[in-house]
Amino acid sequence: MDEGYTAERLLVSVARKDSEAFRRLYDLASPKLFAITLRICRDRGLAEDALQDTFTAIWRRASAFDSRRGTGMVWLAAIARNRAINVLRRNSKDTRARAGVYQKDALRLPDLYDARLDYAELDSFMRCLDELDDTPRQAVLLAYYEGWTREELGRRLETPVNSIKSRLRLGFTKLRHCLERAK
């Protein structure tokens, strides 16, 4: 991959319906985006469905990308997460049981490694997350990595839904203050 091709530059070309740029963007971003859809769907077939939805959405909506509001990869990751959650919820009845997401290791952090990643950003996020109480911290991780709804979080964490809701709200406020301080 030519290092000169960044997600931001390629998205600008994709917005002009440049199919070669679209292919380059696929080569650049698909391993990371597939990691996200696979982590959420926990099934390669569903994760590939989500990845297909992600790239068709990127082709149609690339003109909505605004580099002033974040990097290209952040924008792409958000689309991939949303598509994976949609696919997961469409198929939730049978796949969750099959994938065994009720296992005790559901809360484990993923194997984090990426030579290109800004670890300072990840580090500050994790430090802020650690400042939260157990329930909201676990709820954030489960919602992000597993795509859980509030009701599912309540069942998984054996906590009433209203309590999950209020603890998450307190958690979000604390998280925001911490992240803004860390900037």
Add this chain to the structure above:
Amino acid sequence: MVSKSKHIQAAETALGIEPIGAETKKESELRRRWERFFAPLGLALREEYPSQDMWYRIQAALDRADDQRKIRQTKRGMKRWRLAALAAGAIAAGLAAFIVIKSPEAVSLTAEKTEHYIAVATSNEIEGALIVEYDPSDEMVRLRPVGLTFDDSRNFQVWHSTPESQPAPVGLLLPKSETRLPLVANIGDTIAISLEPKDGSPSDAPSGSVLYSGKLTATPE
């Protein structure tokens, strides 16, 4: 100053706990801000590789969506044409104007440039359609069936005719997403599909019923 409740709402939608509904511009910006907060978690994941045919699946999905759009566009065009024809018929009733709608119907798209030709062949009788794209620079026609059912005993055969000539065989439509066949054609020529025995028509003319036909017209690139 953004309220605490707006931040919480944005965090919930960014995390996927709440669905993304109708949003104001400010709400959308706030959700994106939270997506940026959470993004390191996803971007730090170790890369995974999808199956090798993934890229082709994405291209096929985009082609299907594009085909559906062209069919919808064509059907809207047909509806408008019919309404316009009916209106014209009413005005000219005293002149006993007749409007004949042929079946199978020949339909076409509007044009702005003339590098490529296109036809969308449909029928009033049966479902499905055939997207026909012709590139005069390489003299190849690309045919993409939409909703056609192939079976082992018969085949779809492609025919080409000019306003002055009888249909001539072009080739058989393959049971896959796209068939490419060599052809020399012009705007106004007709591409038709007939149902034939497995090896094609035994003669140089359609032996089975013509299912779809459409006229080539210029299309914007």
